[in-house]
Amino acid sequence: QSGARLETHNPASGALLGTIPAGAAADVDRAVVAARAAFESAAWRDMTGAKRARLLWKIADLIEANLDELCELETLDQGKPLWVGKYAEVPGAIEQFRYFAGAATKIEGTTIPTSIDYQPPGKKIFAYTVKEPLGVVGAIVPWNSPLVLTAMKIAPALAAGCTMVLKPAEDTSLTALRLAELIAEAGVPPGVFNVVTGLGEAAGAALAAHTGVDKATFTGSTEVGKLMLDAAKGNLKRLTLELGGKSPAIVMPDADLELAIPGVANAIFFNAGQVCVAGSRLYVHGSIFERVIEGVANYARGIRLGHGLDPQTQMGPVVSAKQAERIAGYVESGRVAGAEVRVGGGRGGPCGTFIEPTVLTRVRPDMKVVREEIFGPVVVATPFDDAEEIVTLANDTHYGLAASVWTESLSAAHRLAAQIRAGTVWINCHSMFDATLPIGGMKQSGWGRESGQQAVENYLETKTICAVI
Numbered sequence: 001q002s003g004a005r006l007e008t009h010n011p012a013s014g015a016l017l018g019t020i021p022a023g024a025a026a027d028v029d030r031a032v033v034a035a036r037a038a039f040e041s042a043a044w045r046d047m048t049g050a051k052r053a054r055l056l057w058k059i060a061d062l063i064e065a066n067l068d069e070l071c072e073l074e075t076l077d078q079g080k081p082l083w084v085g086k087y088a089e090v091p092g093a094i095e096q097f098r099y100f101a102g103a104a105t106k107i108e109g110t111t112i113p114t115s116i117d118y119q120p121p122g123k124k125i126f127a128y129t130v131k132e133p134l135g136v137v138g139a140i141v142p143w144n145s146p147l148v149l150t151a152m153k154i155a156p157a158l159a160a161g162c163t164m165v166l167k168p169a170e171d172t173s174l175t176a177l178r179l180a181e182l183i184a185e186a187g188v189p190p191g192v193f194n195v196v197t198g199l200g201e202a203a204g205a206a207l208a209a210h211t212g213v214d215k216a217t218f219t220g221s222t223e224v225g226k227l228m229l230d231a232a233k234g235n236l237k238r239l240t241l242e243l244g245g246k247s248p249a250i251v252m253p254d255a256d257l258e259l260a261i262p263g264v265a266n267a268i269f270f271n272a273g274q275v276c277v278a279g280s281r282l283y284v285h286g287s288i289f290e291r292v293i294e295g296v297a298n299y300a301r302g303i304r305l306g307h308g309l310d311p312q313t314q315m316g317p318v319v320s321a322k323q324a325e326r327i328a329g330y331v332e333s334g335r336v337a338g339a340e341v342r343v344g345g346g347r348g349g350p351c352g353t354f355i356e357p358t359v360l361t362r363v364r365p366d367m368k369v370v371r372e373e374i375f376g377p378v379v380v381a382t383p384f385d386d387a388e389e390i391v392t393l394a395n396d397t398h399y400g401l402a403a404s405v406w407t408e409s410l411s412a413a414h415r416l417a418a419q420i421r422a423g424t425v426w427i428n429c430h431s432m433f434d435a436t437l438p439i440g441g442m443k444q445s446g447w448g449r450e451s452g453q454q455a456v457e458n459y460l461e462t463k464t465i466c467a468v469i
């Protein structure tokens with residue numbers, strides 16, 4: 001409403017792509033009022049699950065029909081190589097809508113035979129539960145994988161019958177705005193889905209604190225996740241938090257190194273390390289440490305950095321000069337603290353946003369580079385000697401988002417999977433995402449899970465009805 005706008009830039013070149021509205025509290029308020037009215041309207045409230053399912057399926061079809069445009073927008077806005085959007089993230093977004101289209105017709109309560117025995121003579125107790133949509137949802141997402149992370153919230157929320165206000169990340173709002181057009185084109189009633197662009201501390205904070213929002217769902221840093229918790233207090237809104245990580249990738253002495261070396265390299269270098277579950281702490285058994293580290297370093301040397309639209313590009317820039325500065329600061333802090341830069345460590349490009357894939361060795365558990373989430377293509381590597389030691393090292397973090405274990409031993413794999421405190425443990429793979437697989441964190445990596453059947457429950461309340469009949 002103020003008319004103020006924010007510039008959005010191509011992180012590869014620094015070129016101005018366009019401007020987006022700098023939304024603030026007044027805009028959030030209007031969007032929440034629209035979402036509330038839509039929630040209470042007969043057009044949405046009385047719509048059957050089957051009809052909501054068809055709408056979600058239609059959104060998926062429209063994303064698919066506009067896949068090339070969405071991928072190009074994401075590359076220009078975020079920097080990622082075109083193939084990342086084309087083969088991983090946009091298909092991932094489509095699958096979210098198709099998966100939760102199926103959920104919309106399967107939202108059911110239960111009938112409950114109670115133990116109450118003080119009902120009037122000749123009467124019976126009839127008790128059951130129904131699942132009701134929670135209401136207006138405020139969704140806030142980060143910039144690393146904008147479209148798919150947004151779909152992970154919209155699809156189950158609409159399947160449940162909620163209405164929404166989305167606040168995309170200020171650096172990457174373009175696909176969210178295009179998606180809003182596609183959602184309208186699919187026939188979703190006006191007011192059911194709203195987008196307010198703007199800065200986190202303005203539009204984001206206003207949405208988080210708004211007492212007309214029944215549920216906030218946030219993906220982003222642990223630091224802002226804690227602010228979300230404070231902001232939720234006013235009306236005790238429900239909260240799902242998908243936060244940061246410092247996930248271990250563990251290579252056991254019997255690992256298949258043909259699989260493990262490119263696997264652990266991709267675990268950190270995919271999407272320039274801007275992945276919440278990135279395998280940013282690499283632990284390798286001492287007997288194969290040098291071989292694996294040299295293999296990962298070689299892999300890193302072979303990665304072609306470039307503009308995301310160039311088909312030869314394997315790694316694009318990071319999202320902004322500010323983020324690049326932050327990553328470079330971490331590498332420098334590691335160097336100063338005594339870490340060895342085995343490969344990478346440099347930074348370049350027209351606006352300094354290209355970060356070389358970097359491997360740091362000789363790190364200690366107390367170093368900042370080992371403890372904090374860098375969110376860039378930087379891995380810290382440590383040797384270990386036995387299975388007990390590796391469990392302690394892997395769990396020595398306040399995060400608990402994900403981990404991977406690389407071994408040919410069935411028992412070692414499942415024993416470690418049980419002992420690691422993380423929301424997901426991959427065995428002989430890393431970053432395997434699917435709409436069917438719950439994802440989310442233990443410890444300070446968050447509250448709740450997205451994807452998978454239970455995600456629709458994030459947007460439902462259980463009502464108990466108990467009658468004497």
Ligand code: NAD
Binds near residue numbers: 142168222
């Ligand atoms: P961020 O926390 O800085 O920002 C995330 C979103 O919150 C943005 O839209 C931002 O505008 C908004 N925001 C900022 N300040 C706010 C405030 N005071 N109130 C309300 N909203 C506010 O995170 P980021 O730097 O954009 O993204 C990177 C982080 O996201 C990393 O920590 C990464 O691990 C995490 N992440 C987690 C998952 C997961 O599933 N667990 C997935 C992707 C990214």
